[in-house]
Amino acid sequence: MRTKEQYVADLMKMKKNIYYKGEKISRDHEELKMTLNVLGHTFDAAMDPEKAHLCTAKSHLSGETINRFCHIHQSPEDLHKKQDMTRMLCREVGYCIGRCMGADASNAVNIISYEADKANGGATEYHKNFLRWLDNFQKKDLVVACAQTDVKGERMLRPSQQPDPDQYLHVVEKNSKGIVVTGCKVHITQASVADEIMVVPTRSLTEEEKDYAVAFAIPSDAEGLTQVVHPHNMRARKHFKRGFDFGAADSYVIFDRVFVPWDRVFLCGEHLHGGLCALLFALFHRHSYSGCKPAIGDITMGLAALAAEVNGIEKSARVKEKLASIIQIAELGYAAGYTASSLGKAEMTIPGMGPVPFGPGSCIPNSIYCNVGRCLTGEAVFHEQEILCDIAGGVPATFPYEQDLVNEELRPYLEKYLKRNTKIPVEDQIRFWLYFSDLTVSSLAGTLNYASFHGGGSPVMEQIAITSQYNIQERKDIVKRLAGMSASW
Amino acid sequence: MRTKEQYVADLMKMKKNIYYKGEKISRDHEELKMTLNVLGHTFDAAMDPEKAHLCTAKSHLSGETINRFCHIHQSPEDLHKKQDMTRMLCREVGYCIGRCMGADASNAVNIISYEADKANGGATEYHKNFLRWLDNFQKKDLVVACAQTDVKGERMLRPSQQPDPDQYLHVVEKNSKGIVVTGCKVHITQASVADEIMVVPTRSLTEEEKDYAVAFAIPSDAEGLTQVVHPHNMRARKHFKRGFDFGAADSYVIFDRVFVPWDRVFLCGEHLHGGLCALLFALFHRHSYSGCKPAIGDITMGLAALAAEVNGIEKSARVKEKLASIIQIAELGYAAGYTASSLGKAEMTIPGMGPVPFGPGSCIPNSIYCNVGRCLTGEAVFHEQEILCDIAGGVPATFPYEQDLVNEELRPYLEKYLKRNTKIPVEDQIRFWLYFSDLTVSSLAGTLNYASFHGGGSPVMEQIAITSQYNIQERKDIVKRLAGMSASW
């Protein structure tokens, strides 16, 4: 396993192919530092003996101890640990831990590469390619971003119907050495600080769309690959330092005839497995949300409870009702993931096919529970922001700047008038509101809301997953029997 | 284990002490038949080899096979089975199975009788009394109603502050043979068809209120005990018979100087254990709701999905969004109970005391998960009725009576005009809407909504439980650390 320092040093060896505000930047640019903080923490935690039981795992390939973010889930126990690791780490960095996408994509590709080979009667070696890549991923302790979402062009048209075929990433050339792909993947979180990028399809595909059924991994500075990065950082502070500076960075990842050698190709042309890959990545990723969302709920709870305390209204029934609402969302989200973990097996319900068993591979969390949990927590994002706003009052929106707070003339006034709860040091009240503002009225907060709502699939996507996979017929039959209806239709 | 027939025969041996519409009635009165249907089903199911794995258990006292509704949970596995049995049986009878209260009360009393004895340094024999009673309960396979809710008089006053001290049931006399109690317990479901009634306190109590800290079991026709019953049945049908006729019956149970011999007294005067008993019964009962509520969700789903199909709108996106909402509520409720079962142990978090371990006794489901689940499904009751109303349209409200439907002159007209989906036999469409009306616009439906909202504790009660038991301080500390605040307060 690498240290945080080795990880950053490795990043620095890469070619510059990242643009920020129109300029090519280095991977340790000031605006990426907070993001490196966050990912760095995944290395530190794996080294920490107290956290190793959650943050490391034993590779089923090599038998070696690896970072759990590189692991293929072997059992419900692994799923439970991943959920709990995620909740713990997200609490520690103050939001999204940013490294689950590589794990989630690997678990999906592990399955579909095997299944595609099987369907091809052994004519392909996707799974062998993948296992070789996986071994390296685990040994080198890599950070892997997953590039799934295509730009999608006209939303009501399928990939094959788009006026511009590149609106979904696809294979534009194949030769003996590998494949060439073109397209643009968007909202790719942490792609700018990842060692590699795993590409998977966005959606289900038809037979005509087999060129879009492609999965592979490449270094994030591969030839022909350009990133336009949009970092989201906590506001820089000179005074009133935080306990942890959080950041994340999303990229547009543009593939302009990028070459991928065959031994890095894990799917190429099998449209059904392409769709399955999209579905499985989403599923594993929604399971990750059963860890991070409750952690964000913990932080939201802390913000709300402290805001009430600073404002001196923590005993009001209205406040308690709102705190209960935050707990309810966080813990129902956790319970959904817990149940999905416990019921995990090497099988998945595919719309129109029922439960489908998969060959030796990843333990798959239960899809219904992953989806109802992610849907709930996604739908709650703006509701929770409203609760914070309601309890806080207007303070976060108009709070003085830190430069005001250290100005000699203003300081006495501000300390006098910012003191609400006389039992709490005013310095702490100031730090609290500054941090509260970071997570509510800053541009970071605005962006995080969008990430929390849409990331891993918007609530409407989970609703579609839920209704297409649920056994609705069974429920109709219950009612038909109770109502005395005939069973003939 | 008894059969349904033996159960009913035993009921018929009791004294008449039940009033319905101002008349004393027998326990097999026409208006109680549907309720007997429901409870009878718990005997049939235990006999059914296919259901025995869920519906029976091995007594930890006698080692014999008993009905699970008489069982003290020994492990998380038992909690899982109780949840799954409840969901299964509620699906089969079409709503509340009506027998969990005895089990839930027994599990609570099992703990507090032991703890009270321990606190009394062996000066009392509550637990011995209870175990003797329990052995009989299990061997005779009794139906036990739990009488918890007092009339409560002035809601803002405590029991000891009421102008009329009987507004909460309490001990009015103690002698060498036993105790004498007076009071009135309301909304006591199935008390009219129960063999015995277990009485437990409604709420936490102060030292001055020790006379209210009383738990005991008595036959439901005990001297001095009068019931006023309000049955809730599906509407009688002559034609278009249902698959199952559902009913329930709530009683006002009036205690007018009822004598209870000491060997049936499980608590008498220990106010702290009285409050704990109230809390524990509520907790076990909310765990039961993690089984029944998802079952009601299954039925709601079946009603909604069939209504959409009969109306020919099952493919509309609006309908799918609503179906997803029903699934979400049912399965989050189930997941909460599942997680509470898995995390069950002989310990409970008491407000102000943190997690408290209990001596040998029942496996207690996790309280936070029981409460967030019950709260969610309680809050959803009217929302789900709105979904059903929205999908059905006005049909259920104005549907012809069955006498119209069999009238020779009207029948051709009605069959012509009631036929919506031409792929479904009109007879089935008629049966469907009649049954749909039973569960939406009948007085039964109105009553069931109230039961589903308030039964086992209204959502606001769960909110109070949640906020008083949750570790909010831990979440504050997370934020204090992230915000860079001092740890000094």
Add this chain to the structure above:
Amino acid sequence: MRTKEQYVADLMKMKKNIYYKGEKISRDHEELKMTLNVLGHTFDAAMDPEKAHLCTAKSHLSGETINRFCHIHQSPEDLHKKQDMTRMLCREVGYCIGRCMGADASNAVNIISYEADKANGGATEYHKNFLRWLDNFQKKDLVVACAQTDVKGERMLRPSQQPDPDQYLHVVEKNSKGIVVTGCKVHITQASVADEIMVVPTRSLTEEEKDYAVAFAIPSDAEGLTQVVHPHNMRARKHFKRGFDFGAADSYVIFDRVFVPWDRVFLCGEHLHGGLCALLFALFHRHSYSGCKPAIGDITMGLAALAAEVNGIEKSARVKEKLASIIQIAELGYAAGYTASSLGKAEMTIPGMGPVPFGPGSCIPNSIYCNVGRCLTGEAVFHEQEILCDIAGGVPATFPYEQDLVNEELRPYLEKYLKRNTKIPVEDQIRFWLYFSDLTVSSLAGTLNYASFHGGGSPVMEQIAITSQYNIQERKDIVKRLAGMSASW
């Protein structure tokens, strides 16, 4: 103007063509008495000098004083008065006053009969027919039901696509004397106690569907017309009499080759005007809801506030928040209708055509405000029931029957234990909960919820009306300008 007695006497002269539970019944059948109470009140009120300013109007035809329920709105002032009359009368009878449909249909037909004649270049005399009929309607002070909703068969198919063409009422024959129609109109409120029935189309129609574009009025006992009635009454009471016994009655109105003479035909074959008629009736009817819904809100408020008082929790912040929510819905609904009245004119916005001026005729309330108001109050139905349930607790669901309450043995017990707020006579507390139950857990309540949700158009119908009529382009242009976008598309 007639008296209530004259109205009932006139009803008794009609042929028996109404079925209830498979039997032909007279129009003063026990089950219709409460409905007659309600409609009768509209006659009493018009006679009452204190209410005459709202309940009567001056006919624009004859100049005579007529019941406002027979009036063609001449001005915004008339619309205001109709709204306020409706709110007042609904408060007095305790729910829907049940006579607005005739007024609403007349106002719609007044417009479209004129416009159709104009479009036909004077080749038809619909408007003349209508005015003659209107004069009689006003002079005889008739109760007219409006039959709009067809059974509709397969919902995703248009009228002309139905396997059975009768699923929408249509003209099956035309001759020199009149037309012959067949079909079935459902949920026709008060048709069983109406003097006449006005038939209008359900929806917009295509040119192929001109046989469905038909509007006319006939006596409610016309040859070939059969009704199947479903009354919805407050539960009969022997003791504890109410201040007003409310009832309503919906009919399936079956037309089996019903002949309509030409002088009662107001539209026949003009498909565009058929669609417009459907739209206009809905609009006038939604305006009526701006009177009745606030009245129901007033009653809901009274129920909630009294329940809180009886329960002794009227000062709780939670209760006040819920009362505020009821006020908000009622008064926003009223304000929407008020604004729609003030902005009323002889013009309407038609989807795809913008605002269209109409010839001399009715003053039309603003459509957007009518629709946003009706939508809000429709969406609130189940939410308000939840508030009532929350504040009341379980009492209404298990309350003793009146026979129990007058039983000599039970009475002392029940009066002792039903007494909550010691400041209110227990007799009043009993009357209160009995009435509360009528409007929450009875089958009447269940039906009224469906009526309140779907009557006059379900919320989704108002949403469609809103988005199709609103000037969305104007709002897009505002944003295009602010964003600096080009105006070229």
Add this chain to the structure above:
Amino acid sequence: MRTKEQYVADLMKMKKNIYYKGEKISRDHEELKMTLNVLGHTFDAAMDPEKAHLCTAKSHLSGETINRFCHIHQSPEDLHKKQDMTRMLCREVGYCIGRCMGADASNAVNIISYEADKANGGATEYHKNFLRWLDNFQKKDLVVACAQTDVKGERMLRPSQQPDPDQYLHVVEKNSKGIVVTGCKVHITQASVADEIMVVPTRSLTEEEKDYAVAFAIPSDAEGLTQVVHPHNMRARKHFKRGFDFGAADSYVIFDRVFVPWDRVFLCGEHLHGGLCALLFALFHRHSYSGCKPAIGDITMGLAALAAEVNGIEKSARVKEKLASIIQIAELGYAAGYTASSLGKAEMTIPGMGPVPFGPGSCIPNSIYCNVGRCLTGEAVFHEQEILCDIAGGVPATFPYEQDLVNEELRPYLEKYLKRNTKIPVEDQIRFWLYFSDLTVSSLAGTLNYASFHGGGSPVMEQIAITSQYNIQERKDIVKRLAGMSASW
């Protein structure tokens, strides 16, 4: 009336007493320019002949034409015009027009200065002082900020109970020339660009709190007055210029022994009138929200509808349902204000006193309708942001910077991949998303949400106003009569 240029020139004559990020700044500082844009627009509009009918009024003092923002409402017509002016101007500047506070405060002070004089039996000359000040305000066409909200210290303590008496602004000295005040008013919008500041009390006051019952107006650069400003601007743009650059600026306004001469004092010591002043300012201000909130609804609608169009999903039923929701909120908010305007009179319902007529003065909008409208639109803030997020997808959160968009190498890629709807120029799609981001994920957006939720009173404040002023007894009486209850209590 002044021009925008004269207004800014006048501001420049003031003393520097405003801090931004720890530095004293001039009133035309770069960060205040967008705010000046907005306020400047109120001068331009009054000069525009097409807008003069709304934006100007005839002074009831001088008879001269004045800016409507300086006017005392004389009639319901004035209230209608103020509402419509506000909606129009807010649409034009893209959010809050920022000048209503002066008008709202003046209308409140106009009433209470008169009433206090009357109550004092002519011993004071508050109203004369006020009218003199008003005449100057109108003639000089001043911008006046209203300083109401105090810092409030311990929220559960009254002003007189605070450990630090300055937590609410109060009189610390009185002498023959005037009064001296100390305190700090927060969230004072536009105080940094106002000519004067009108101070009014925050809340109802007891007799002991008469020093807090003070109202006056002073120049915004008065001796002893310091502001700490927090500007909220649209992000600066070098390329892709907007049609209007919106900004606002909130101040902490610190009063350190500020002297106010008697002729600028409009209330000093009358605690009942102090509370009334707080109530009346809130009421007039909530009426203003019935203009601005619908305008923000118009912009939200434009954003949502265009986002749907750019994304090519404008025909989806889900989108239409969401658009309907935005319309519903905006137009119900407007209708509430419209009704409040129409029902306006020189009287107000005071909790505990019923409707109270006021002497010659302002026309007061109906309080219930003002409050239900403001409450609805306040509660909708985060719901509407969720709708925008849902329709937009992730694009706004990760959109490239304008520097990326003009970079030669990136531009071809970005234009290719940002093109969604092929019917709309990609340049316009870019401008659209940049502007959309301004109002959703920027720090400005975060702040505006807080302003929209809390400004003029949080929803909970309106709920309190509603329940304390509504005639709940009347509704109880309706139900008592219908239920047959006695009238004796």
